[in-house]
Amino acid sequence: xxxxxxxxxxxxxxxxxQQDQQAIALLMQRLYPAxxxxxxxxxxxxxxxxxxxxxxxxxxxxxxxxxxxxxxxKAYLYTSTRNLxxxxxxTIKTRKHIQERLDGEYDTxxxxxxxxxxxxxxxxxxIMNAVESLPPVLQQTFKMAYxxxxxxxxxxIAIAKNEQVVRNYKMRALAKIREKLADKDLLWLFLLIxxxxxxx
Amino acid sequence: xxxxxxxxxxxxxxxxxxxxxAALTDSEQAKLSAWINEDPRNASLYAQFQRDINVHxxxxxxDGYDFAKSLAKVRHRITGKRIMSKNISKLVSxxxxxxxxxxxxxxxxxxxxxxxxxxxxxxxxxNHTTVSTYKxxxxxxxxxxxxxxxxxxxxxxxxxxxxxxxxSIGFITKNEQFASFQKKDPGNSIAxxxxxxxxxxxxxxxxxxxxxxxxxxxxxxxxxxxTFSHNVREVEITGEVYFEVAHDALKPFRVKASEExxxxxxxxxxxxxxxxxxxxxxxxxxxxxxxxxxxxxxSQQFSAGKISSADTSLVIAWKNGYFxxxxxxxxxxxxxxxENWYDIExxxxxxxxxxxxxxxIPRHLSLVNTLTILEELDVHxxxxxxxxxxxx
Numbered sequence: 001x002x003x004x005x006x007x008x009x010x011x012x013x014x015x016x017x018q019q020d021q022q023a024i025a026l027l028m029q030r031l032y033p034a035x036x037x038x039x040x041x042x043x044x045x046x047x048x049x050x051x052x053x054x055x056x057x058x059x060x061x062x063x064x065x066x067x068x069x070x071x072x073x074k075a076y077l078y079t080s081t082r083n084l085x086x087x088x089x090x091t092i093k094t095r096k097h098i099q100e101r102l103d104g105e106y107d108t109x110x111x112x113x114x115x116x117x118x119x120x121x122x123x124x125x126x127i128m129n130a131v132e133s134l135p136p137v138l139q140q141t142f143k144m145a146y147x148x149x150x151x152x153x154x155x156x157i158a159i160a161k162n163e164q165v166v167r168n169y170k171m172r173a174l175a176k177i178r179e180k181l182a183d184k185d186l187l188w189l190f191l192l193i194x195x196x197x198x199x200x
Numbered sequence: 201x202x203x204x205x206x207x208x209x210x211x212x213x214x215x216x217x218x219x220x221x222a223a224l225t226d227s228e229q230a231k232l233s234a235w236i237n238e239d240p241r242n243a244s245l246y247a248q249f250q251r252d253i254n255v256h257x258x259x260x261x262x263d264g265y266d267f268a269k270s271l272a273k274v275r276h277r278i279t280g281k282r283i284m285s286k287n288i289s290k291l292v293s294x295x296x297x298x299x300x301x302x303x304x305x306x307x308x309x310x311x312x313x314x315x316x317x318x319x320x321x322x323x324x325x326x327n328h329t330t331v332s333t334y335k336x337x338x339x340x341x342x343x344x345x346x347x348x349x350x351x352x353x354x355x356x357x358x359x360x361x362x363x364x365x366x367x368s369i370g371f372i373t374k375n376e377q378f379a380s381f382q383k384k385d386p387g388n389s390i391a392x393x394x395x396x397x398x399x400x401x402x403x404x405x406x407x408x409x410x411x412x413x414x415x416x417x418x419x420x421x422x423x424x425x426x427t428f429s430h431n432v433r434e435v436e437i438t439g440e441v442y443f444e445v446a447h448d449a450l451k452p453f454r455v456k457a458s459e460e461x462x463x464x465x466x467x468x469x470x471x472x473x474x475x476x477x478x479x480x481x482x483x484x485x486x487x488x489x490x491x492x493x494x495x496x497x498x499s500q501q502f503s504a505g506k507i508s509s510a511d512t513s514l515v516i517a518w519k520n521g522y523f524x525x526x527x528x529x530x531x532x533x534x535x536x537x538x539e540n541w542y543d544i545e546x547x548x549x550x551x552x553x554x555x556x557x558x559x560x561i562p563r564h565l566s567l568v569n570t571l572t573i574l575e576e577l578d579v580h581x582x583x584x585x586x587x588x589x590x591x592x
Contacts, residue, residue, distance in 0.1 A: 024278065028271055033262035046264065054270045054277075061278045075206045082201075111201050115209040116245055122213030123249060124258050131259075182222035 009070040016073065017066050024061055029132075031074065032057070034125035035081055041117040042085040042109060052088065056080040078118050130180040134173055141169040142177075216249055219560060223513065229521050233564035240572055243565070247573035250559035330580045330591050338567035338586065341418055341541040345404035347372065347381070350392030357404065369426060380407035383426045397421045398439070400543035403518075408435070411446035412453060415519045418540040419474070442470040442519045445487070457482075460502070463490040470515050476536035479504040483515045523561045523570075534574070535590075542567045543586065550592035553579055 015023035040049035059080045067073045144150045152166045215232045236243050248254045344358030357379050365372040370383040398404050398416045405415045410428055420439025436456040445453045445464050455462045458473040459480040467487020473480045481503040484496040491502045501510035517524030531553045535546050561573050571581050580591040
């Protein structure tokens with residue numbers, strides 16, 4: 001069941017600054033996927049990416065810092081993740097230099113490239129968060145339609161409503177996503193803790 | 201790496217997201233364009249986000265990360281205790297995005313985000329060995345125009361040194377917003393007509409004697425009297441012009457274009473009378489106009505005797521500094537816009553691609569950066585001087 005808890009960015013940061021452990025869960029919910037995406041841009045390995053992201057959140061916690069806002073938290077996480085990834089790359093390089101490969105595959109990325117990876121991760125974070133922040137009923141319909149490719153008819157059957165209702169849900173979901181992504185405020189306004197977990 | 205550069209990157213990301221879902225302010229647009237122009241790889245990244253399928257793929261990738269496992273591990277490390285799984289689900293239940301194989305259902309919602317309603321478009325990723333070559337780059341268009349006087353003399357507004365010029369008939373002034381002309385002698389006698397012309401690669405916003413502002417796209421003209429008559433305001437245009445007409449109930453404003461004359465009282469509308477458009481297209485944004493005896497309502501369009509509804513943001517994207525292509529924009533039209541704005545000649549090596557394009561590109565980009573973005577759509581180019589060839 002949806003717990004219906006809404007935490008805005010300011011609250012999450014305040015919780016972090018007060019060393020409230022719940023903050024880490026909330027921050028990870030928003031930032032973990034994008035941070036993994038960012039790490040994978042360097043390491044090109046899913047598992048390593050997840051590990052780097054975990055380490056970054058642990059570092060964030062252990063730093064016991066006072067962050068002024070969410071942007072500062074993100075900047076810290078991106079920096080920490082990058083450093084962790086570079087260390088990892090150096091380790092790989094050391095091992096690899098024994099082999100013949102000279103194609104520079106594990107060369108340290110330039111600052112320009114690093115910044116581009118941040119841009120990509122941030123764009124995707126916003127999009128994903130917009131989808132995740134949909135109210136449960138709209139989110140469910142949206143995901144069935146766009147991510148699972150179900151027709152209106154199939155969705156209607158699945159949620160026991162008629163097709164017109166399904167179309168209506170879709171329209172509203174798209175409008176909300178668009179509204180969210182058009183918002184001047186780059187920070188999240190709400191975190192909706194979703195009720196359903198979809199299992200494959 | 202400086203923190204400030206990280207914040208800049210985050211800001212650019214925000215602009216990219218917003219640009220797809222709302223109109224950017226002038227300064228935001230300038231910032232985004234500057235970033236795109238900085239490096240071709242930035243242009244490529246921007247291009248990536250113009251394609252829905254790329255966004256869907258990245259979302260899928262993000263969904264594949266094991267959030268629950270990582271959260272558990274992090275909590276274990278920061279508390280030193282094992283967290284019972286039921287506590288996790290009480291605090292955070294994650295809805296995971298799931299995909300069914302390759303099926304991407306695309307729907308159109310006007311300007312759309314990366315998820316659209318209706319239209320079934322299969323994005324084909326062809327395996328190409330064609331590669332684009334760019335021998336040089338071409339600057340984008342900019343503000344500039346030529347004012348033609350009744351006696352045949354001309355004044356070039358972009359080379360005008362100061363912000364005002366005294367001529368025999370009147371004063372020309374220009375500022376950040378627009379240029380304007382004010383007749384010298386205050387009497388009502390009409391001293392003749394002026395013609396403001398934008399050559400290729402130029403655009404100009406201009407304030408007419410009655411306060412109406414006209415925005416001219418490249419390769420356009422507007423012919424207007426030095427003073428309007430007492431009962432009507434009449435102008436004549438070629439090319440593409442967007443108007444914000446000053447309200448005057450006593451004097452209707454009439455625009456004569458290639459096919460129809462448009463009559464207005466006080467309103468915002470766009471007329472596209474370019475040759476590349478088969479017929480003149482008149483689009484109303486605000487207010488009310490009468491064209492060919494038909495009264496248009498906001499967001500309506502008149503062309504070749506028919507009314508239809510218009511995506512107004514698409515129609516005046518040029519005025520707001522963008523190329524914007526919608527679901528019905530054919531390749532030929534994309535090219536026509538590029539030809540006008542960059543002042544280039546275009547040739548086709550093979551068939552004209554039969555594709556529609558969807559996307560938004562800032563107009564301030566250099567030609568190579570714009571083409572890099574269009575390459576995302578599986579089109580390849582050769583640029584030499586001012587000649588652009590669309591490769592097979």
